[in-house]
Amino acid sequence: MDQKRMMDVFHFYQWRILCFTLLLYTVDGQIRYTIPEELKEGSVVGNIAKDLGFGLSDISDRRLRIASDTGKQYFHIDLGRGELTVHERIDRETLCSQTVPCLLPIEVIAENPLQLYRIEIEIQDVNDNSPTFQSHERILNIPENVNPGAKFPLDKAEDPDVASNSLRSYSLSNNDNFKLNVKNQDGKKIPELVLDKYLDREKQAVHKLILTAVDGGNPVKTGTSEIVITVLDINDNSPQFEKSFYEGSIDENTTPGTEVIRVKAIDLDEGLNGEVEYFYGEQSTDATRELFDINLETGVISVKGQLDHEKSNLHTFDILAKDKGSPRMEGHCSVKIKITDVNDNAPEIVITSLTSPIPENSPVGTVVALISAKDADSGENGKVKVEVASNSPFKLNHSLSNHYMLVTNAHIDREVHSQYDIQLNAVDLGSPPLSTKKTISISISDTNDNPPVFTQKSYVVYVKENCPPGSMLSSVSAQDPDVEKNAQISYSILGSTSQEFPVSSYVYINSDNGSIFSMHSFDYEKIKVFQFLVQAKDQGTPSLSSNATVHVFILDQNDNVPAVIYPSLAMGSVSHQRMPRSAKMGHLVTKVTAVDADSGHNAWISYRLAEATDSSLFAVNLYTGEVRTKRSVSEQDDASQRLLIEIKDNGEPVQSTTVTVDILIEDGLHEPISDFRQKATERDKKNSKLTFYLILALASVSMLSLLTFFILLIKCARGTRGSPSCCLRRNSDGYKNPNRNLQIQLNTDGPIKYVEVLGGDMMSQSQSFGSYLSPMSEFSDLTLVKPSSTLDFKDTLRGLDASLPDSAWTFECQQVSTIFSKHRTVHIFTQYVVCGLLTVVATFK
Template identity: 40%
Template sequence: MSCYLKLEAILENPLRIFNIELEIQDINDNAPQFRREAIHLDISEATPKGERFSLSNAVDPDVRINSVKTYSLSESDHFNIEVQTGRDGSKFAELILIKNLDREKQAIHNLILTAIDGGTPARSGTVSIIVHVLDTNDNAPTFDKHNYSLKIMENSPIGERFSLSNAVDADVGINSVNTYRLSESEHFNIEVQTGREGSKFADLILTTTLDREQQAVHNLILTAVDGGTPARSGTASVIVRVLDTNDNAPKFDQPTYNIKIMENSPIGSLVVHLNATDLDEGSNSDLIYSYSLYTSEKTQETFNLNPSTGEITVKGVLNYEDFRIYDMEVIATDKGTNSLSGQCTIKIMVEDMNDNHPQISIKSFQSPVSEDIKLDTVIAVVSVSDKDSGDNGVVDLHIPDHMPFKLRESSDNYYELVVSEPLDREKVPEYDITFTVTDRGSPPLSDNETMTLELLDVNDNVPQFPQSFYTIRVMENNAPGALLSSLTAFDPDLHENQYLVYFILEKEIANTSMSMLFSINPENGNLYALKTFDYEIEKEFLFHIEARDSGSPPLSSNVTVHIIIVDQNDNAPVIVSPWRAHGSVVEEKIPRSTDKGSLVAKVIALDVDSVHNSRITYQFLQVTDANLFSLDQYNGEIRTMRMFSYRDPRHQQLVVVAKDNGQPALSATVTIKLSTVETAVKAYSDMTEVPLEYDIFSDLNLYLVIGLGSVSFLLLITILVTIVLKCQKPKASKTAPPCRNSVISERNSTIADSTLVSNDAYWYSLFLKREQPDSSVVLKLAFEGGLFSHVLVSIFVSTATKRAGSKF
């Protein structure tokens, strides 16, 4: 480009005009300049290598050689330039990408573009090229850890926020973390927050109340999602551990304990084991038991509470009559901070034992009264009480039947005695009204109070007993002088006409007077036993007791008394088979070839006690070989359990004990020594299965015939003697009858020194000597004779079977 300055020059003389063109030649006095101070380029990090980007060219006012000649770029690993010449000859540069960009490594590239002219000296101008690397979604959000643990108190309020570690995304802008998501949870949610620089982070928000006791650990999945297309995500596990707070009070198994305990419970016995549970953990669930309230100091004196175990035990003596119900409240307190407690109510009811007699008190009594007293008139007020409870404390008040009076309940435990029938002094001049109060315990206890109602009249009434027949049971071996019963009669007459005297009407039983056996208190009718009774000798007595007043003439009445002697187990069994001398050992022989199941011996024991006490059972006390013999516990049969072998010893000793059924049981023993012998005779296990030899069968028949004949003979003799004694008239005894006690002692000494056979012989001789035997004695002799015969048959059969060498 040329620069000319056009001028006109005018000359006056002569006037002339000249056109002048003045060419101005350029010098390099201007440096190249860029229109902007900086060139900003936005290039995606996904741009491929070789991509070109146009740059603004520099301007230099100089021309020709002094104008922009070339461009240069500051050193860069990613960019280079290429100088291009325009159509007008101007120079410009293109920026070329020579290496892929990575925004996450370098987000901005600062370059310097220098434009240089061609002058001498050369001048230059620079401009900053700022390359902004545009992000692409090539990175997923990541957490610094895969698992995060978060501890939250279970009493945290709803809405409380808990910061979580935010995810990091190397990308920026919309490609960075855009939002967070939380796995489904009913207790937690997240809220996405935006930081100052636009970063996203999440707060964990509590949406519902936590309860460690229901769920102690919550496993959550936190997901970070960016905003790229397509979106990328990263996950992390969030473990929320709910820390326990002392928010659960201890709770007892039941809120109210109703406990019954007998008043005789020993000190230290367990009353109740309280059990409280606390759903918390650690020290929040460690419990201490204590009283919170009790009715009186006596509660703490009577019961002990173990603070660690919750056991309540008896500490003092229990007495229902002193204190019946103990009310207390027990609390269980945990050891946590701000400790909580639960409580239960305990009612300990002392159960009564029937250890207190009912009490009766006559509050008022009107006597004497006129025989024309009006009906329904109150003549007495009686109160009753019993310190026991329940049935033991429920009392019933009675007066004797068939009296013209009745009891009417006026108030609680108060009764009025009123006239229910017209009174006639001529019929009943005086009433002994006995108030009897009885509780309903087991056994029942009773008390009585007697009042005498007098009617003004004369003595025209006989004494009367409340009962016409008394049945009194007396345990044998009673102590002499023991009170049997109180037989009280009453006489409605007045003064000396009502004074009664009791005595026993004389009656002889087996030459023994009743006054030698029993005694009655003449004043109060108490009946006593004068001797010790033996059930095996005397089983009952029937006699009369008379009550006689002191009037003139005296009047009297009597009552029948039936004394029943109750058996005790005071007689040990007596072994009658196999027979043996006193204290000796029974020796038996048995073939060594005896079959299995063969009868070896049969033990028979008798007991003279009553049926219950005389039931006999048998068992081995000692046996040489327990696998060789068996014993039937009911019939006493000893049988072989197997055949003898060559290893078995020849001599076997069996000790059998026979026990009765009494309490305590009494017993007798027998020792049987068995010797096995070699014999050619075969032992048969069952006589009915294999026929016996003719001679053996004949022997057996002979013994059976002898036994049966003996039984028949003895029975016949017994019947004939009984008939003769019944037909014979009794003769008056000239001499005093022998004392029954001497007979008893004589029999006892005989039993102690003789065998059963000699005992029976003694009774038979006694029977023949007696001139006036009682029918009960005859029946006893007949029974014992039959029993003796049974024993003889057993002995005969046993002997026969042994001789025959067979099982019976």
């Protein structure tokens, strides 16, 4: 029942301490709690979130946690309540031994942003240990002739508790010869057995006493040791030390064999009873015996092992001096040796927390790591300074004692450095100073800060017309120095930069590799060049892009057969021509005209007489297609002649066509013009009013043409110097090549009257547009012959102009002659009217 009562009192006392001594106070900006040891797991130490100024919602957001250097987690943070609770059993004696107060530092880390708090927990002692003796039995041999008052040291009891719970007193069981004396040495109570009365071995040879050690706890705890005293007869003097207490100090790096202290004891006896030998006391620890050696004969205490101030800075032990008498007498003294610290420990760098990787767009001052430094030495030898290498964009900010924050000090670009190996240098303040280095690696994560860049600003693609659909035209490529999704590029076509048609109808692009393919075959005769924009876009957030222009030039292929524009197909498959039998050599019979929709060499047209009724009579000009007589027509020549004319281009392979011309040679056809004039005169008399109106109209048009000529001549004089043959030149920003020209030429040689409109340059075959007057036509109608029956003259000019966007057209009126034979009176007017009308059409086109 007494033991149960004592335990109840103990628990009451323990909770009383918890309730009344749990204090919160701040020292030097730190939070300190006070708790008793041996608290149960889960016991609340304090509301750390409230004390640190955190709300309950901030605890999870900031990820409040405890960092431990020892590997043991004595405390835990309840993230739901913000309370600091006990996580493991806390034994003050294990943590602090005899140190008072017993402070247990912990580090609390909050993230987002990263912040360190230092908390101190003071562990108060409870009376959970009883005083104990190293040995439960102490044997003393005391001669019977020892005088009263002799003192005999007893084993002292040890109590790991501190303050009021530590050892308080000793008591000795009742007896007639001995009493107990307790002395204080260095704050410790050491019991001594004092002889009170002479011993009489004959009356009692052995005395057994009980030594009790009592602590100051509530309830008190005790420990006992039995003292067995054997009464000896003889050798009545024991060795006596010159000093009862010896003290010395030595550096921790002292080499073995160095003398520390010399003790000396004197025995007044003679002979063997006076010869003294020195021994360690029975309570000397094994650690002391390994570090120090005592000379048996001289009492010299010397260094035996390797001393370490950081493990133990003070060694206290007893020395016995025994004589060689029988029984052997002994004397006692105490020795205290202090170990002086030397700077023999290099600093240690501890990475408390590290954030890696960090984004490359992190602002200056971003906390990357929490770093602490410690040194096992003491005093100045234990003070540490940490620095970071100056060649990195990071710096150290000092927070608390020996605690630092590694922060960014400059802009970081992953494309320049994707990883930094940061070297930390820690140096203590000892003499000489010791240092250590530690390297931490920090990776830089990518952000989408670089747009894709094309290998070329613009691409030029040449593609042959009639290429099969789906053919790869070209490939564009862009590069992005970013990584992963930020560097994944997709290609797309934005649209045409100049054409009105949707470019998606012509080409498409592979979004993955930038390959450009045709949607269908190209026709050079419809489109010769176009351009479009290609966009390269990465997959970052937000995505970045860049554009490049692709110029596509269609290369002409000889895929068009020369088209005969005169004689017209509307006149039939065979052209019927008439000529007088009086025609001389070189007489122009007719002119075959053909055009080729191709360009360049593919459009160069040549004419050849393939078959003829009489090949000696006619010849065809290779380049103009004019059919002329090779000799004078004779009476023997057949009246009906048939010519088969072959028209070929200059392409590869050659494309050709043929036209058949029937020529009727007639007698008496040498005066067709007179008959025509006579008929025209009669018709003019009948239609004088119509002629008058026509003259007025032609005069008006002529005036307009003259005015236009003057304007064009002025513009031509300003636009071109040294070009007297220019009748009109139109220059614009889009037309720069003066070699392109459009010539209007009238030919009256022979019975066929025609006007040629020639367009081209120095390097290509001219395209010809002709108007023809048949001598057999009663009204001599003006007929415009064109390369395509679906285009009128204005559309033809527009087509030529659009096909040459980089050229300027120059319309040259070199020679204009009459094409009318109906009204000779307006011959000179018609000459200007025709040139003027055609020029005006070309100008306003």
